[in-house]
Amino acid sequence: xxxxxxxVEPSEFQTFGELLRYLRxxxxxxxxxxxxxxxxxxxxxxxxxKNERAPDETVLRARFIPALKLQxxxxxxxxxxxxxxxxxxxxxxxxAPVPDPLxxxxxxRLPVPFTSFLGRAREVETLERMLRQPDVRLxxxxxxxxxxKTRLALHAAERLAADFEAGAVFVNLMxxxxxxxxxxxxxxxxxxxxxxxxxxxxxxxxxxxxxxxLIVADNFEQVAEAGPQLLALxxxxxxxxxxxxxxxxxxxxxxxxxxxxxxxxPGETETNLQDFPSVQLFLQRARDVxxxxxxxxxxxxxxxxxxxxxxxxxxAIELAAARVGALSLSAMLKQLHRRFDWLTYGKRxxxxxxxxxxxxxxxxYSLLDVQERVLMNRLSVFSDxxxxxxxxxxxxxxxxxLASDVLNLLMRLADKSMIAADTEQDRFHFLESLREFAHKKxxxxxxxxxxxxxxxQYFMNFMQAASPNIKQxxxxxxxxxxxxxxxxxxRAVMTWIVEDPSRIPSASEFIVDMxxxxxxxxxxxxxxxxxxxxxxxxxxxxxxxxxxxxTCGDFHRVQxxxxxxxxxxxxxxAVSKALGYERGMYQSMxxxxxxxxxxxxxxxxxxxxxxxxxxxxxxxxxxxxxATLNNLAIASxxxxxxxxxxxxxxxxxxxxxxxxxxxxxxxxLNGLSEVHTESKDFAAALELQRQGLEVRRQxxxxxxxxxxxxxxxxxxxxxxxPARAAQLESAGIKLRGELGVSFPAIAQAEHxxxxxxxxxxxxxxxxxxxxxxxxxxxxxxxxxxxTE
Numbered sequence: 001x002x003x004x005x006x007x008v009e010p011s012e013f014q015t016f017g018e019l020l021r022y023l024r025x026x027x028x029x030x031x032x033x034x035x036x037x038x039x040x041x042x043x044x045x046x047x048x049x050k051n052e053r054a055p056d057e058t059v060l061r062a063r064f065i066p067a068l069k070l071q072x073x074x075x076x077x078x079x080x081x082x083x084x085x086x087x088x089x090x091x092x093x094x095x096a097p098v099p100d101p102l103x104x105x106x107x108x109r110l111p112v113p114f115t116s117f118l119g120r121a122r123e124v125e126t127l128e129r130m131l132r133q134p135d136v137r138l139x140x141x142x143x144x145x146x147x148x149k150t151r152l153a154l155h156a157a158e159r160l161a162a163d164f165e166a167g168a169v170f171v172n173l174m175x176x177x178x179x180x181x182x183x184x185x186x187x188x189x190x191x192x193x194x195x196x197x198x199x200x201x202x203x204x205x206x207x208x209x210x211x212x213x214l215i216v217a218d219n220f221e222q223v224a225e226a227g228p229q230l231l232a233l234x235x236x237x238x239x240x241x242x243x244x245x246x247x248x249x250x251x252x253x254x255x256x257x258x259x260x261x262x263x264x265x266p267g268e269t270e271t272n273l274q275d276f277p278s279v280q281l282f283l284q285r286a287r288d289v290x291x292x293x294x295x296x297x298x299x300x301x302x303x304x305x306x307x308x309x310x311x312x313x314x315x316a317i318e319l320a321a322a323r324v325g326a327l328s329l330s331a332m333l334k335q336l337h338r339r340f341d342w343l344t345y346g347k348r349x350x351x352x353x354x355x356x357x358x359x360x361x362x363x364x365y366s367l368l369d370v371q372e373r374v375l376m377n378r379l380s381v382f383s384d385x386x387x388x389x390x391x392x393x394x395x396x397x398x399x400x401x402l403a404s405d406v407l408n409l410l411m412r413l414a415d416k417s418m419i420a421a422d423t424e425q426d427r428f429h430f431l432e433s434l435r436e437f438a439h440k441k442x443x444x445x446x447x448x449x450x451x452x453x454x455x456x457q458y459f460m461n462f463m464q465a466a467s468p469n470i471k472q473x474x475x476x477x478x479x480x481x482x483x484x485x486x487x488x489x490x491r492a493v494m495t496w497i498v499e500d501p502s503r504i505p506s507a508s509e510f511i512v513d514m515x516x517x518x519x520x521x522x523x524x525x526x527x528x529x530x531x532x533x534x535x536x537x538x539x540x541x542x543x544x545x546x547x548x549x550x551t552c553g554d555f556h557r558v559q560x561x562x563x564x565x566x567x568x569x570x571x572x573x574a575v576s577k578a579l580g581y582e583r584g585m586y587q588s589m590x591x592x593x594x595x596x597x598x599x600x601x602x603x604x605x606x607x608x609x610x611x612x613x614x615x616x617x618x619x620x621x622x623x624x625x626x627a628t629l630n631n632l633a634i635a636s637x638x639x640x641x642x643x644x645x646x647x648x649x650x651x652x653x654x655x656x657x658x659x660x661x662x663x664x665x666x667x668x669l670n671g672l673s674e675v676h677t678e679s680k681d682f683a684a685a686l687e688l689q690r691q692g693l694e695v696r697r698q699x700x701x702x703x704x705x706x707x708x709x710x711x712x713x714x715x716x717x718x719x720x721x722p723a724r725a726a727q728l729e730s731a732g733i734k735l736r737g738e739l740g741v742s743f744p745a746i747a748q749a750e751h752x753x754x755x756x757x758x759x760x761x762x763x764x765x766x767x768x769x770x771x772x773x774x775x776x777x778x779x780x781x782x783x784x785x786x787t788e
Contacts, residue, residue: 010079016087017051019080023068024049037067054087058184065175072359072366077177110157110170110216117155118284119263119277120148127156127258131214131241132163136256137234140220140244143260144417144431145360146315149245150218152260157216157243164241165212174219179226186215186233201232208237220246221416222367227252247364248416262312262431266304273300278307278317285321293324302329309336311431316357339433340440361437364418373441374400375409376418380438381451384488385422385429390462394454425485456493459486460510467513470520471623472661477699483517490514494530501537508544515551519558520663522702522739528555535568546575546584553591557598558703560742566595586615590628597635598744606635626652626664633671637678638746646675666695666704670711677714686715690787697783705783706735712786714754717761723770724785726758730774731782 013019024034031045047053055064060081070076130136141149154170161168171189176182183201187193192200192207220227227250230242234254244250249257263278273279274295282303286293293299306329310316316339320332327335340358368376378395379386386394388407396403410428414421419428430438442448469479483490494514497503504511511534518527531552538545549572556565569591576584593608609632616625633648649672656665669692676685689711696704709732716725729751736742759767777785 010075013079013083015051016054016080016083017049019083020064021049023070023076023080027068029067034067037063051087054084057081057084058181058188060084061175061177061181062172062185062188063175071174072363074177110154110161110168113151113154113158115288116284117151118281120152120155123152123260124156124159127152127243128160130256130258131156131160131243136241138230138242138244138250138252138254139256139258140246140249141258141260142246142249142417144262144313144420144434145247145364146313146357146433147260147262147417148314149260151314153216153218153243153245157214160214164214165239168214168216171215171217172219173217173223176223179223179229182223182226183229183233186217189215201229205233205236208233208240210239211237212239213237213241215240215242217242217244220244220250221248221364224248224250247367247418263307263314263317265308265312268308270304273297273304276304276307278312278314279304281314282307282317282321285318286324289322290324299329302333306332306336309333309432310339311433313431313433315360316433319357337436339436357433358437361434364416365437365441368413368416368418371401371405371409372413372416372418375406376413377438377442377445378447378451379413379419379428379430380435380442381448381455382430382489383492385427385485386489387427390458390486390489391428393458394451427485452492452496455489456496459489459493460507462486463490463510463513463517467516470517471663472659476660476662480517480521480700484521490517498530498533498537504534504538504548505540505542505544508548512547512551515554519554521700522741524555524558524703524740528552528559531555541575541578543576543579543581543584546572546579546581546588549575550584550587550591557591557595558742559740562595562598566592569595582615583619586612587624590624590631593635594631597631597638600638600746602635602638606632606639609635622655622659623661626656626659626661626668629655630664630667630671633668637671637675642675642678646672649675662695662699663701663704666692666699666701666708668692669695670704670708673711673715677711677718680718682715682718686712686719689715693783693786702735702779703739703741705779706732706739706741708732709735709782709786710751710754714750717754717758722758722761723766724788725754726762726767726770727774727777728782728786729754729758730771731777731785734775734777735779735782 008022010019013022024031027034029037031049035045048055054060061077064080065071065077070080127139127141130139141153143149157168157170169189171186173182173185176185183204187200187204190204190207192203198206217230224246230244230250231252231254234240234242249255263281264276265278266273266276270276274283279300283293283295283300286303306320307317310320323332365373365376375391375395378401379391381394382390388410391410392403392406395401396406401409410419410421413419414428418434419430421428439448442451463483466479466483470476470483493507493510497507497511511531515527515531518524518530531548535545535548535552538548549568553565553568553572556562556568569588573585573588573592575581576588589608590612593605593612596602596608597605609628613625613628613632615621616628629648629652633645633652636642636648637645649668652664652668653672656662656668669688673685673688673692676682676688689708693705693708693712696702696708709728713725713729713732716722716728733751742748758770762770774782
């Protein structure tokens with residue numbers, strides 16, 4: 001059996017020529033083809049394969065290894081280098097000395113780009129300005145794989161070359177795997193050879209000493225320990241500057257770091273999509289493949305979504321655009337969860353790692369140590385970021401990745417551009433392509449399910465700790481923000497629970513707490529979708545189901561599905577009664593009372609709420625007491641008992657200020673304002689409404705803000721400020737629409753009457769103008785207008 005037909009090990013080859021021939025044939029190259037790629041005459045290749053000659057080690061690494069596609073095969077690189085060393089001394093005379101001064105045209109210039117350079121105008125300007133500063137000698141472009149470091153460095157060097165007497169030169173370090181080969185790579189690019197009397201470092205230093213030159217050293221990350229050698233060169237060559245590209249900084253004295261981030265991507269509400277460099281890049285590369293590729297708004301919209309999903313990563317965008325001949329943009333969007341399977345169509349003349357997304361990431365991943373790889377893989381269990389505490393709790397073990405090591409490992413991964421650190425939020429996150437890569441690696445280790453279980457347990461504990469703090473206290477807004485920051489991680493836990501309904505009972509408190517968060521943060525459609533799935537999957541008549549039904553009913557009610565909400569709450573009440581579950585019974589009665597009030601049965605609402613109020617006082621449940629006080633006050637006001645309503649609201653305000661229940665405080669202040677409105681004291685009503693609005697704004701209760709805007713509009717109407725009233729009424733309706741919140745019928749009738757009165761007072765044209773202005777207001781602008 002031939003070597004080509006069996007598993008071949010590098011150690012089987014004893015001569016350089018034999019190994020070269022095997023690797024050439026494996027790469028499907030003829031002698032002429034290989035000779036063309038490495039810059040030799042084909043007849044010389046024959047002599048190499050006959051073992052009559054061997055190339056210089058620097059030439060071998062810079063030319064032969066890329067041509068033979070050995071960049072990621074370290075064992076083969078090691079063996080062919082060893083055999084070349086063994087062959088050269090016996091067969092080849094030492095290289096002839098060259099003069100110390102570097103000839104003006106001795107070195108290779110910058111590679112010629114074959115595609116246009118798009119975007120990065122700000123980065124180019126900043127980088128050029130930095131390199132033109134007299135005291136800046138060494139700049140390192142740092143960024144994740146595929147972010148465009150090489151392309152930016154070359155573009156900047158092209159523009160700066162005229163500033164240097166000797167221009168600019170490119171040093172490709174991709175094939176260089178050992179630190180002691182970095183200076184020989186510089187020598188190759190500069191056409192400098194070692195002499196009998198000077199080492200290669202001395203030869204390069206002597207050649208550069210009198211030169212005014214910009215050197216671009218590309219792909220330094222795998223030989224970062226060679227960084228100090230650059231200082232030795234720069235110390236001798238006072239007019240030379242070096243621009244390095246690397247996935248981590250070299251951490252040298254005098255080094256200026258230039259972090260490069262992905263291209264900006266349009267937000268979901270952006271309109272001028274083709275103004276964004278990421279979308280421009282996609283569309284231009286798509287036209288390179290398919291000249292008649294459409295440029296309409298629908299195409300730009302889908303291209304923008306692809307760019308968003310690819311994190312604005314230029315390599316990924318170019319690889320996706322290269323597929324427009326085979327995949328529609330809609331198909332691409334559906335297949336992005338399998339991006340590594342099809343983002344593989346790079347240009348053949350590029351290095352292998354730039355021809356597909358997987359190899360680009362694999363190259364950086366291969367440079368990590370074992371601890372870094374293990375942690376990176378485990379971090380892929382997070383969705384949309386994590387804190388140090390979460391990483392320590394979920395990703396550590398007792399052998400490879402100790403909890404005490406996690407902080408240092410996170411900083412090392414961030415330094416190597418494999419994760420990103422958000423120092424303002426004290427969080428870390430992946431680019432999605434890197435996360436998917438790490439996720440695949442974690443699956444290969446058969447460790448994903450274990451990490452998911454630990455992730456779910458951590459975030460259920462996190463939500464248990466957060467729950468009391470999002471219900472009351474002076475820190476409600478901060479805790480809601482903390483939960484919001486991990487919303488995607490919490491969604492991942494919900495997915496884990498729904499996958500196996502047997503997990504629902506033990507996770508029911510977590511689900512109810514999530515319901516409170518979704519409700520308070522206005523995620524009504526999402527909360528309803530999750531709770532509907534949960535109650536459909538878990539039908540056992542338990543206290544857990546009663547609590548889940550109670551929570552589910554809230555979302556149907558707030559979105560105006562009153563009939564379904566009533567059925568859900570009645571089932572919850574029946575389950576609680578059958579179990580003798582008193583707390584569940586009164587919670588369901590509370591919810592049924594609210595539904596009765598919405599349907600204008602205030603007597604029934606009042607009857608139920610008086611019973612609930614007695615229970616709340618008896619059990620000293622101050623948190624729920626305030627909600628009951630507010631709801632009973634509404635029913636009392638609707639029944640015309642304004643004094644009773646005033647007493648209830650004032651008690652609610654007092655209790656909420658004591659226990660810090662800001663959500664209920666906002667309701668109580670707005671409710672008390674309505675009592676003042678009934679007595680025609682519109683100025684007092686407006687003051688209370690503005691206080692309630694501020695409370696609601698502070699905690700991010702945008703549903704409450706929407707109702708406050710409407711209440712303030714009513715007061716302003718009565719205070720003869722119709723134009724502002726119309727703007728705020730319009731802004732409130734717009735906000736309710738964005739949130740998917742419905743008005744109860746009686747409130748809707750009141751606001752319809754308000755709009756009609758404002759139209760009559762202002763006239764058609766003025767009303768339409770004010771209404772249009774209200775529709776254009778942002779949430780912040782609407783709040784500011786309401787408090788002027």
